[in-house]
Amino acid sequence: MEFKLNDEQRRMVESVRELAQGKFRQRALRWMDGTFPWENIKELAELGVLGMTVPEEYGGMGLPVFETALILEEIAKVCYPTAMAVLGEAGVQTRVISHYAPASIRERILPQVVSGDCILSICMTEPHAGTDVRNYRTNAVRKGDRWVINGVKTLISRAEEAGMFVVFTRIEGKPGREGIGCVLIEKGTPGLEVTGTYHTMGGENLHEVQFNDLEVPDENIVIREDGFKKLLNAFNTQRCLNPSISLGLAEGAFDEAVKYVRERPIFGKPIADFQGIRWKLADMYKDIEAARGLLYRACWTANPFPDPFLAATAKVFTNEMAIRVTGEAIQVHGGFGFTDEYPVSRLYRGARYGSLGGGASETLRDLIGRKIVSGDMDTDGILALGYF
Numbered sequence: 219m220e221f222k223l224n225d226e227q228r229r230m231v232e233s234v235r236e237l238a239q240g241k242f243r244q245r246a247l248r249w250m251d252g253t254f255p256w257e258n259i260k261e262l263a264e265l266g267v268l269g270m271t272v273p274e275e276y277g278g279m280g281l282p283v284f285e286t287a288l289i290l291e292e293i294a295k296v297c298y299p300t301a302m303a304v305l306g307e308a309g310v311q312t313r314v315i316s317h318y319a320p321a322s323i324r325e326r327i328l329p330q331v332v333s334g335d336c337i338l339s340i341c342m343t344e345p346h347a348g349t350d351v352r353n354y355r356t357n358a359v360r361k362g363d364r365w366v367i368n369g370v371k372t373l374i375s376r377a378e379e380a381g382m383f384v385v386f387t388r389i390e391g392k393p394g395r396e397g398i399g400c401v402l403i404e405k406g407t408p409g410l411e412v413t414g415t416y417h418t419m420g421g422e423n424l425h426e427v428q429f430n431d432l433e434v435p436d437e438n439i440v441i442r443e444d445g446f447k448k449l450l451n452a453f454n455t456q457r458c459l460n461p462s463i464s465l466g467l468a469e470g471a472f473d474e475a476v477k478y479v480r481e482r483p484i485f486g487k488p489i490a491d492f493q494g495i496r497w498k499l500a501d502m503y504k505d506i507e508a509a510r511g512l513l514y515r516a517c518w519t520a521n522p523f524p525d526p527f528l529a530a531t532a533k534v535f536t537n538e539m540a541i542r543v544t545g546e547a548i549q550v551h552g553g554f555g556f557t558d559e560y561p562v563s564r565l566y567r568g569a570r571y572g573s574l575g576g577g578a579s580e581t582l583r584d585l586i587g588r589k590i591v592s593g594d595m596d597t598d599g600i601l602a603l604g605y606f
């Protein structure tokens with residue numbers, strides 16, 4: 219097993235780190251009121267990062283999951299809203315367009331994703347159905363050579379900035395998961411309305427998005443049935459990318475904690491001299507490294523998609539680790555850790571998101587548990603799964 223980055227991976231990580239630590243760090247507080255981090259996004263586009271999962275033929279880098287995760291980790295160390303915005307350009311929605319959209323849409327939209335001129339939004343969650351995708355009510359009905367869409371989506375990221383919405387919808391009212399397809403809706407389409415705003419504790423704004431007798435041409439219906447089944451592999455990729463943000467947030471908070479305990483004197487010596495504080499740092503460090511091992515290993519199985527069981531395991535552990543570690547980073551800062559004066563409270567607020575989205579911890583624990591009792595692991599444990 220190889221535990222070192224190769225030269226190319228190292229160069230890529232270093233260039234993103236330089237930008238993130240040199241510029242994004244100082245700007246991070248600006249985005250906590252819901253302002254979209256355009257300045258950062260444009261600079262990342264110049265580095266090519268926004269197109270990291272866009273196929274090379276459309277001007278992207280076509281990077282595998284592991285490299286994408288490394289980049290998100292670097293950005294998240296200093297700025298959760300920027301990392302989330304980049305995930306939006308590198309995640310499921312990009313894959314839907316790359317794999318399922320007709321050539322006319324791919325050729326027009328994907329180069330704009332790379333340049334940062336087209337922000338993508340994914341619309342899945344509905345007011346009464348988040349995890350329970352079988353209950354989606356948004357529906358697309360054929361009308362001649364066009365489709366009419368009605369419905370409401372909620373908690374949608376980047377809805378105000380998006381140039382393209384990737385919307386999961388029922389097709390012709392067909393029930394259940396099998397009846398779910400996917401439609402592409404461009405900004406400015408009559409009947410598309412971005413309404414109610416939710417400001418999150420992580421800093422970003424989420425919105426409600428409504429489709430009122432909205433019409434699209436047939437070519438915009440990019441998945442006509444079994445949308446979830448078709449995209450399960452892409453969702454497993456998301457289960458590696460979401461925790462890469464958690465890992466970065468935990469590392470960023472850990473670095474801040476180490477710096478602070480070396481500098482802060484109490485009772486005549488730096489608090490780093492107290493064993494109780496050093497033990498906290500030791501626990502934070504071991505948790506981060508355990509999560510890194512799980513996550514990188516899950517990414518390593520991607521060929522091109524990660525193993526679902528390992529991705530779920532890595533996601534649950536890393537998301538929850540980040541909440542613990544960023545919380546402890548606040549603790550060692552004392553009362554100052556609770557203020558905006560130090561980055562740790564910001565990183566903690568971002569870390570709280572991971573276990574809610576991209577497959578919540580409860581549903582992924584279900585997936586992991588089902589596999590464990592399925593019989594696959596009864597005799598040889600992990601060896602039976604063929605990972606080693």
Ligand SMILES: Cc1cc2nc3c(=O)[nH]c(=O)nc-3n(C[C@H](O)[C@H](O)[C@H](O)COP(=O)(O)OP(=O)(O)OC[C@H]3O[C@@H](n4cnc5c(N)ncnc54)[C@H](O)[C@@H]3O)c2cc1C
Pocket residue numbers: 339340341342343346347348349350372373374375376418420424571574575576577578579580581584
């Ligand atoms: C910052 C942020 C950004 C987001 N961006 C987007 C976006 O861009 N697009 C989009 O479509 N959505 C987005 N969402 C919504 C997100 O995907 C949903 O919140 C998520 O899918 C959970 O759905 P829900 O909130 O309806 O919770 P529910 O499905 O109502 O779940 C509530 C609780 O029940 C638990 N639960 C569910 N099933 C089970 C079970 N079988 N056993 C035990 N417990 C269970 C859940 O884990 C959760 O803890 C975003 C959310 C946040 C916080």
